[in-house]
Amino acid sequence: MTLEESRAAYWKANLRLLAVLLTIWFVVSFGLGILLAQPLNTFSIGGYPLGFWFAQQGSMYTFIVLIFFYAWRMNALDRKFDVHEE
Amino acid sequence: MDLQTLSFLVVGATFVLYIGIAIWARAGSTSEFYVAGKGVNPILNGMATAADWMSAASFISMAGLIAFLGFTGGAYLMGWTGGYVLMALLLAPYLRKFGKFTVPEFIGDRFYSKTARIVAVISLLVISITYVIGQMRGVGIAFSNILEMDLAIGLLSGMVVVFIYAVFGGMKGITYTQIAQYVIMIFAYTVPAVFISLTLTGHAFPQIGLGSTLIGEDTQLLQALDQTLMDLGFAAYTSITGMSLLNMFLLTLALMIGTAGLPHVIIRFFTVPRVRDARKSAGFALLFIGILYTTAPAVGAMAMYNFINTVQPGPVGDPQGNVLIEERPDWMLRWERTGLLAFEDKNEDGRLQYYNDQNEEFAEMAREEWGWEGNEFTTIDRDIMVLANPQIANLPNWVIALVAAGGIAAALSTAAGLLLAISSSISHDLMKGVITPGISERAELLSGRIAMAAAILLAGYLGLNPPGFAAEVVALAFGLAAASLFPVLMMGIFLKKMNREGAIAGMLVGLGSTLLYIFLFKGWFFLPGTNMFPDTAEYWLLGINPTGFGVVGAILNFIVAFLVMKITKEPPEHIQHLVEDVRVPRVGTS
Numbered sequence: 118m119t120l121e122e123s124r125a126a127y128w129k130a131n132l133r134l135l136a137v138l139l140t141i142w143f144v145v146s147f148g149l150g151i152l153l154a155q156p157l158n159t160f161s162i163g164g165y166p167l168g169f170w171f172a173q174q175g176s177m178y179t180f181i182v183l184i185f186f187y188a189w190r191m192n193a194l195d196r197k198f199d200v201h202e203e
Numbered sequence: 204m205d206l207q208t209l210s211f212l213v214v215g216a217t218f219v220l221y222i223g224i225a226i227w228a229r230a231g232s233t234s235e236f237y238v239a240g241k242g243v244n245p246i247l248n249g250m251a252t253a254a255d256w257m258s259a260a261s262f263i264s265m266a267g268l269i270a271f272l273g274f275t276g277g278a279y280l281m282g283w284t285g286g287y288v289l290m291a292l293l294l295a296p297y298l299r300k301f302g303k304f305t306v307p308e309f310i311g312d313r314f315y316s317k318t319a320r321i322v323a324v325i326s327l328l329v330i331s332i333t334y335v336i337g338q339m340r341g342v343g344i345a346f347s348n349i350l351e352m353d354l355a356i357g358l359l360s361g362m363v364v365v366f367i368y369a370v371f372g373g374m375k376g377i378t379y380t381q382i383a384q385y386v387i388m389i390f391a392y393t394v395p396a397v398f399i400s401l402t403l404t405g406h407a408f409p410q411i412g413l414g415s416t417l418i419g420e421d422t423q424l425l426q427a428l429d430q431t432l433m434d435l436g437f438a439a440y441t442s443i444t445g446m447s448l449l450n451m452f453l454l455t456l457a458l459m460i461g462t463a464g465l466p467h468v469i470i471r472f473f474t475v476p477r478v479r480d481a482r483k484s485a486g487f488a489l490l491f492i493g494i495l496y497t498t499a500p501a502v503g504a505m506a507m508y509n510f511i512n513t514v515q516p517g518p519v520g521d522p523q524g525n526v527l528i529e530e531r532p533d534w535m536l537r538w539e540r541t542g543l544l545a546f547e548d549k550n551e552d553g554r555l556q557y558y559n560d561q562n563e564e565f566a567e568m569a570r571e572e573w574g575w576e577g578n579e580f581t582t583i584d585r586d587i588m589v590l591a592n593p594q595i596a597n598l599p600n601w602v603i604a605l606v607a608a609g610g611i612a613a614a615l616s617t618a619a620g621l622l623l624a625i626s627s628s629i630s631h632d633l634m635k636g637v638i639t640p641g642i643s644e645r646a647e648l649l650s651g652r653i654a655m656a657a658a659i660l661l662a663g664y665l666g667l668n669p670p671g672f673a674a675e676v677v678a679l680a681f682g683l684a685a686a687s688l689f690p691v692l693m694m695g696i697f698l699k700k701m702n703r704e705g706a707i708a709g710m711l712v713g714l715g716s717t718l719l720y721i722f723l724f725k726g727w728f729f730l731p732g733t734n735m736f737p738d739t740a741e742y743w744l745l746g747i748n749p750t751g752f753g754v755v756g757a758i759l760n761f762i763v764a765f766l767v768m769k770i771t772k773e774p775p776e777h778i779q780h781l782v783e784d785v786r787v788p789r790v791g792t793s
Contacts, residue, residue, distance in 0.1 A: 128786055135292055142288050146281045151452050154274065158441060164414030164423050169441040172277030173269075173500040174410060177284045181489050184291045188482035191296070195479070200787040202477045 127198040134190055138183050146176040206600045210350045213604040214611060217387055218364050221380045221615075225368030228376045233648050236373030237304040237627050238473040243378055245480040249487025251381035252471040254388060254616035256462075256488070257495060258334070259341020262388060262613035267585030269503035270510075273432075273440040275451050276503065282455040284489060284496055286462025289689075291485030294463060295472040297696045297785045299481035304473065305624075306466040306688065307632040313695040314706040315778055317637055322710050324628045326687040327466045331621045332661070333680040334467075338621065339666025341614035344586065345607050347541070355667060361615060362663045369619050370655050377619045378474060384612035389494055391609025395592045395602055396498045399505050402596055409501030428508050434519045435511070435558040436565030440504065446748070447740075453751030460757050461681030464689030467617075467624035478788035506588040509595050514557045514580075520573050525554040534594035543584035550576035618662065626654035679721055682749075686713035686756025694764060699782045701764065704771040709764030717756035721749045 118126070149157060154168025162170050195201035204212075230236040243251070261283070269276030301309050307327060311320025339358060346357025368376040393409075400412030404424060416423050422430075429439040438444035446454070462468070471488075472481045513532060517524030528548060538544040546555055552574070560566040560578040569575040590610075593602040630651035635642050642650070687710050694701040694709070724742070726733040736742040738749065747755065773779075784790060 124783065124787060131786075138288075138292060142285065146285050146455065147452060150277060150281055151448060151455065155443060162414075163411065164416070165425065166441050169274055169277075169425070170414070172274060173280055174413075174497055176277075176281050177493050177497055180284050180288050181486065181493050183288055184482075184486040184489055187292055188479070188486050191482055192479050195788050198787075200789050202479060202788050 123198055124200075127194060127200060130194055130198075131191070134187065134194070138187055141179065142183060145171065145179045150176045204600070206603060207350070209600050210604040210607055213601070214350070214608050217383075217608045217612065218360070220383055221364050222367055224379045224383060225372050225376045228368075228372045228379045230371070230373035230375045230648075233304070233631075233644050233651065235375045236648055236651050237623075237631060238470070239373075239375040239378045241302075241474060241476055243474040243476075245475050245484035246487050247382055248378070248471060248475050248480075248484045250385045250491050251378045251474075252468065252484065252488035253491035253495075254381040254385035254612070255471055255620035256465075256468050256617070257388065257492060257613055258617035259338050259344070259610065259614040261495065261499075262392065263341060263344060263586050263589055263610050266499045266502040266506065267588035269500055270507040270588045271585055272445040273438070274442060275445045276500070278446070278451045278455045279458065280496055280500060282458025283462055284492060285455070286459040287485060287489045287492070289459060289463035290469065291482065291489070293693050294469060294689075294696070295485050296478045296481045296788075298469060298692070299472050299475065300478050300785050300788060302473075304470075305627050305631050306469055306692070307628055308636065310688075310691060310695065310706070311632070311636065313778065313781065314691075314701075314703045315775065316703040316707065319691075319703060319707050319710070320632055320636060322707060322714075323688065323691075324632050326683055326710070326714060327624060327628050330465065330680045330684050330688075331467060331625045332665075335618055335621045335625075335658075335662040336665045338614045338618035339662050342611055342618075343666060344590075345610035345614065350604075350607050351541070358663060358666050361611065362659055365615055365619055365622070366656065366659050369622055369659070370652050373651065373655075374470075374474060374623055377623055380619065381616045384616040385491060387605075387612045388609045388616070389491070391605045391612070392495050392502075393498055395596060395598060395606065396502050396505075398598055398602075399509070399592060399596045400501060403505055403508070409498050409505070413501040413504055424508065425504065428504055431508070431511050431515070435515070436562040436569070437559045440507070447746065449746055450748045450751055453747060453754050457685050457751045457753040458681055460685035460689050461753055462684075464684035464687070464692065466628075466684075466688065467620040469692075470624060470627070471620070502592065503588060506592055506595065510583075510588070511557065513595070514555050520569075522552070522573075525552075525556055527554055529553070531555065532595075534591050537594065538587050538591055543582065543587050543590075544580070545582035546579045547581050549579050550574055555579050622655055622658045622662065625658045626651050629654040629658075679718075682717045682721060682753030682756060683714060685753030686717040686760055690757050690760040690764065694761070696782065696785060698768075699779050700768060700773050702768050702771055702774045705764040705766075705768035708767040709760040712763040713756040713760030716759050717752055720744070720752045720755070724749045 150171040154172055157168035158166035160167040234240050265279055268279060298309055303309060307320045307323035310323040311317060342361040343354045343358050346352045347354040368380050396409045397407050400406055400409040403417060404412040404415040405418050406412035406415050413424060417427060425441055429441055433439055472484060475481050475484050514526055515524060516526060535544060556575050556579045558578055593606055630647055634650050635647050690713060691706045691710055723735045724738040740746055
């Protein structure tokens with residue numbers, strides 16, 4: 118693989134990861150926490166109505182996990198494509 | 204020891220700590236002054252970022268805002284945390300790779316244009332100065348309302364402390380003070396919350412307590428709150444109330460995009476050694492922020508529950524169901540003195556009624572059946588939901604002093620970050636970048652310090668004489684960050700072919716359209732009475748609240764930039780190489 122191809126492949130892998138993570142980001146907050154919150158409220162989790170929980174607790178936990186997952190996957194990608202730092 | 208003395212000791216001790224850090228962490232070079240020498244540990248930077256970001260509004264106002272909004276208050280929680288996902292995934296690592304000192308510097312270099320840099324500086328200044336006013340007001344609230352001391356004295360002592368560590372230490376001093384401020388802030392926020400959660404539900408974690416049953420009953424806290432509010436003519440806490448779903452959606456998105464585009468937070472990621480540290484640091488920042496943000500909804504709901512049960516201890520409608528004015532608790536007396544709480548015995552029954560008199564059907568029924576003549580609380584400032592918490596829960600005086608110190612820490616840490624963004628954009632982007640490019644490093648460092656001192660004086664002045672529209676302008680700050688900075692930063696990284704013409708046109712259209720929409724409903728330059736339309740839902744374009752318009756501004760920015768890019772020259776070769784280099788942590792060798 119030439120340097121240019123390798124870089125393009127790295128960038129493509131990065132964009133694919135971003136697409137997956139941002140989809141989760143959107144679905145959990147705007148989907149489950151806002152648009153679908155009222156129907157979800159008929160279910161409950163840990164004593165919370167489910168939609169309310171997503172809006173005021175669950176989405177925030179999801180965000181934290183997303184960023185750490187991103188950092189972990191990107192560091193792995195860096196090494197795979199040999200663009201990692203010392 | 205009385206509250207006053209104790210508070211002086213606690214707040215005084217934190218100030219001594221900040222000054223001690225300032226002496227230890229002096230800045231000797233521009234790199235130390237602007238980015239703490241790029242040597243900050245990523246976990247500590249996460250802590251500093253959390254303090255930088257969590258302002259007086261997060262600490263003092265947010266839980267109260269949620270208490271009165273219920274479910275839709277989630278817009279603030281999701282908006283102010285979800286923006287970090289955008290910042291961490293789309294901006295922070297790349298801007299750290301770029302490796303310069305300021306946000307306008309990236310925009311100027313990436314779009315090979317001084318004009319673009321100046322437009323970015325203007326956006327940054329409007330956003331940051333607006334924000335600083337709110338922080339100075341926060342310091343004032345902490346001193347005058349919690350400690351019942353003179354606002355001016357409190358504000359001045361806060362300014363002196365910030366002056367010492369920000370002017371001498373620059374980003375280095377600010378970073379290490381922010382770490383200390385985070386610890387104080389989070390302790391001050393969670394201690395009262397844990398006690399209240401224990402009292403109401405028996406659970407030490409407020410996050411669990413909010414979903415639990417009340418002690419001695421078999422009803423869930425949230426169900427009890429829903430029922431109590433409905434009995435008083437309000438909408439249920441967990442239902443959609445306060446704003447439409449569309450506006451909740453837009454507000455959340457505007458706060459997210461705005462958060463991601465805030466320059467004073469972005470520059471925190473310039474202080475870590477490597478790209479991978481920037482990624483990790485963003486995760487820790489949100490983790491540390493999350494500790495406060497997941498506690499806030501519990502604080503809001505529990506404070507609301509306590510408040511209503513204090514006013515309405517007996518059954519609704521029972522003549523003996525409401526609290527006697529003579530027997531109201533001490534904390535009410537205390538907050539009446541500050542003017543944040545006020546009531547009027549409208550039906551002269553010697554008791555207090557709190558209910559929704561805007562609900563006509565309910566108000567009519569309450570008048571005929573129970574002789575209620577209107578909601579008797581004429582003022583309930585939302586801020587008291589956090590400020591009065593320790594007293595409502597009967598916590599000892601040292602907790603009250605701690606909450607004051609926490610509020611001040613929250614305000615000072617954010618103010619310092621903003622002041623650094625302001626001074627570096629003046630000394631580095633305007634002086635060094637545009638006006639006097641030949642300036643030596645020593646002279647630039649000195650001009651940075653002078654700009655910092657001037658910014659502190661301006662912020663202090665505005666804090667003492669707050670413009671009447673301060674609250675309105677904060678919405679503008681987020682709208683502008685969303686509509687102007689975030690889109691060009693993102694396109695600068697993800698669209699290699701984005702050029703100077705596109706970026707400048709995009710920023711101007713985003714900035715202009717958002718300002719115009721806000722001015723139409725809030726008045727030209729916020730002058731009262733100059734608004735063209737009443738600020739109500741039936742006049743809003745497609746029902747969009749001006750506070751959520753930043754999203755539309757951002758979309759316009761993207762579209763215009765893209766169209767202009769299509770009909771103008773593509774960026775020079777070396778700029779396209781710059782973008783390629785920014786995209787990888789290290790240039791590969793294979």
